[in-house]
Amino acid sequence: MPLYAGFDLGGTQLKYGLVDERGRMLYKEKASSPAAIEDLLRLLKNLWEDIKSKGKTEVKAVGFGFPGIFSLSEQKILQSPNYPSLDNFDLLPALSRIIEVPFWVDNDANMAAYGEFKAGGGKGVQSLVLLTIGTGVGSGIILEGKLWQGKCGFAGELGHLTVNPKGERCRCGGQGCLETEVSALKIAKNYTLLKKIEMDISAEEVFRRARKGDEAAQQAFAQASYYLGIALAATINFLNPDKILLGGGVMSAEDYLLPLTLEETRRRAYKASFECCSIERASIGNDAGLIGAALWAKEQVKSGQ
Numbered sequence: 001m002p003l004y005a006g007f008d009l010g011g012t013q014l015k016y017g018l019v020d021e022r023g024r025m026l027y028k029e030k031a032s033s034p035a036a037i038e039d040l041l042r043l044l045k046n047l048w049e050d051i052k053s054k055g056k057t058e059v060k061a062v063g064f065g066f067p068g069i070f071s072l073s074e075q076k077i078l079q080s081p082n083y084p085s086l087d088n089f090d091l092l093p094a095l096s097r098i099i100e101v102p103f104w105v106d107n108d109a110n111m112a113a114y115g116e117f118k119a120g121g122g123k124g125v126q127s128l129v130l131l132t133i134g135t136g137v138g139s140g141i142i143l144e145g146k147l148w149q150g151k152c153g154f155a156g157e158l159g160h161l162t163v164n165p166k167g168e169r170c171r172c173g174g175q176g177c178l179e180t181e182v183s184a185l186k187i188a189k190n191y192t193l194l195k196k197i198e199m200d201i202s203a204e205e206v207f208r209r210a211r212k213g214d215e216a217a218q219q220a221f222a223q224a225s226y227y228l229g230i231a232l233a234a235t236i237n238f239l240n241p242d243k244i245l246l247g248g249g250v251m252s253a254e255d256y257l258l259p260l261t262l263e264e265t266r267r268r269a270y271k272a273s274f275e276c277c278s279i280e281r282a283s284i285g286n287d288a289g290l291i292g293a294a295l296w297a298k299e300q301v302k303s304g305q
């Protein structure tokens with residue numbers, strides 16, 4: 001059976017692996033993401049050799065999910081707030097010196113949405129929105145059974161939907177984006193503001209404190225839920241999707257995030273549209289990006305793109 005490789009580049013980790021035609025994972029591994037582009041290319045070259053040695057049959061194609069705004073016409077990441085060394089870098093020539101089989105690049109959240117659609121919680125639906133909430137907020141949209149890339153490739157940036165017009169400045173240049181209001185960093189900041197203390201704390205630690213009954217920690221998640229609910233209601237009224245899947249590290253705190261988010265969404269969306277849409281936790285989570293990238297490459301080979 002032919003195999004496909006997928007790479008999912010994040011701000012801290014590079015996940016990679018091999019999947020078969022049905023999206024079943026045969027091998028997966030991860031490495032630390034180097035900040036400099038030359039180091040990233042050197043790492044990709046080594047990992048590609050490693051992947052090839054794992055597959056008993058030939059790897060037919062490779063998919064890459066990179067963070068940032070990916071231009072379809074220029075085949076470059078134009079702007080990557082979480083991985084600045086990718087900005088405007090000529091990816092294709094550099095990757096073609098490393099990868100000798102056909103390969104495709106797209107935005108990491110688009111690839112994760114495609115992974116959930118083909119092999120995860122979105123299987124069998126026609127329209128799907130995936131939101132990944134972690135250090136940043138990524139999203140990808142499937143419409144009528146196809147990845148919705150938009151005219152230039154920039155669609156599905158729900159992380160940069162304004163949900164709080166008077167909120168903080170965002171790295172994208174906007175203000176009060178969904179990303180600035182619900183990211184792991186903001187949840188940690190909510191907590192320190194509520195406690196009126198200055199401390200270096202992670203969202204994971206805020207989650208641990210919430211579980212122990214710390215009311216400020218629970219409130220830190222509740223504040224994020226309010227803004228997440230605003231974004232989901234807008235998404236539901238705008239697209240009327242079959243399903244919205246929520247993934248990313250912050251969703252580990254589902255119990256403190258999801259019920260209030262659903263309440264806020266229900267309050268703001270059309271009742272019929274809300275009831276028509278299922279909002280769930282993403283099912284393949286951290287692997288969605290690499291599975292999606294590999295299956296995206298498979299799809300492009302088949303359609304002769």
Ligand SMILES: [Zn+2]
Nearest residue numbers: 160170172177
């Ligand atoms: Zn933004």
